[in-house]
Amino acid sequence: xxxxxHKHGRFFDVWARxxxxxLFGLELRRIQRQALDRLKVVPxxxxxxxxxxxxxxAARIHQQGAVAIGLDYSQGMLLTAQKxxxxxxxxxxxxxxxxxxxxxxxxxxxxxxxxxxxxxxxxSLREMRRVLKAGGLLVLVDPRQDNLFGxxxxxxxxxxxxxxxxxxxFPIARWRELLKDAGFAHARVEAGPIxxxxxxxxxxxxxxx
Ligand SMILES: C[S@@+](CC[C@H](N)C(=O)[O-])C[C@H]1O[C@@H](n2cnc3c(N)ncnc32)[C@H](O)[C@@H]1O
Numbered sequence: 001x002x003x004x005x006h007k008h009g010r011f012f013d014v015w016a017r018x019x020x021x022x023l024f025g026l027e028l029r030r031i032q033r034q035a036l037d038r039l040k041v042v043p044x045x046x047x048x049x050x051x052x053x054x055x056x057x058a059a060r061i062h063q064q065g066a067v068a069i070g071l072d073y074s075q076g077m078l079l080t081a082q083k084x085x086x087x088x089x090x091x092x093x094x095x096x097x098x099x100x101x102x103x104x105x106x107x108x109x110x111x112x113x114x115x116x117x118x119x120x121x122x123x124s125l126r127e128m129r130r131v132l133k134a135g136g137l138l139v140l141v142d143p144r145q146d147n148l149f150g151x152x153x154x155x156x157x158x159x160x161x162x163x164x165x166x167x168x169x170f171p172i173a174r175w176r177e178l179l180k181d182a183g184f185a186h187a188r189v190e191a192g193p194i195x196x197x198x199x200x201x202x203x204x205x206x207x208x209x
Contacts, residue, residue: 011164015076020056031198034204048101053080113143144170144202
């Protein structure tokens with residue numbers, strides 16, 4: 001059986017070429033900006049953009065005066081991200097399930113529309129908790145299972161049509177349990193605003209280490 005990491009990596013290597021050009025990609029970037037607003041980056045902080053894709057989020061964090069580090073598994077996405085100002089030397093290829101950073105390395109982590117691809121969800125959340133400083137903030141946004149559009153986008157389109165059988169999404173109630181199991185001290189999990197259908201299909205998570 002093919003390693004799911006490689007399979008998902010290749011999927012995003014292809015998508016990297018036109019990610020920003022699609023309407024869906026534009027909507028995902030709007031959601032990413034909402035996540036960054038919640039992150040409230042302060043100049044000088046060390047911030048990880050996990051599953052950074054083409055680097056828009058990390059570039060914005062850099063513009064806000066923070067030390068922005070981007071991690072992604074897709075080589076294609078990282079090649080695109082390298083073109084963003086301030087990101088040269090700040091991008092790492094790796095798997096969210098085994099982060100190549102020391103304990104407490106970051107003040108904040110942002111992770112948008114990437115989590116459902118991770119091969120081991122609880123291990124990835126534990127890694128996020130590990131690399132955050134005590135009191136550090138994780139803002140994570142991912143499609144939720146308790147919404148029809150969320151299920152259609154992931155369980156119909158990504159899983160059945162694109163054949164990414166390993167994707168997994170969770171309802172809001174399960175998210176709360178996962179965050180607790182991963183060791184986060186406090187977590188707020190809510191649906192996005194109902195008047196933005198793509199955001200409404202997502203769980204917006206703010207969790208403190
Ligand atoms: C839909 S894109 C989202 C990119 C960006 N965060 C955004 O909001 O526009 C998902 C990203 O997650 C990355 N990804 C998927 N599985 C990963 C893993 N196990 N470790 C690290 N990155 C991963 C993909 O390569 C892709 O760039």
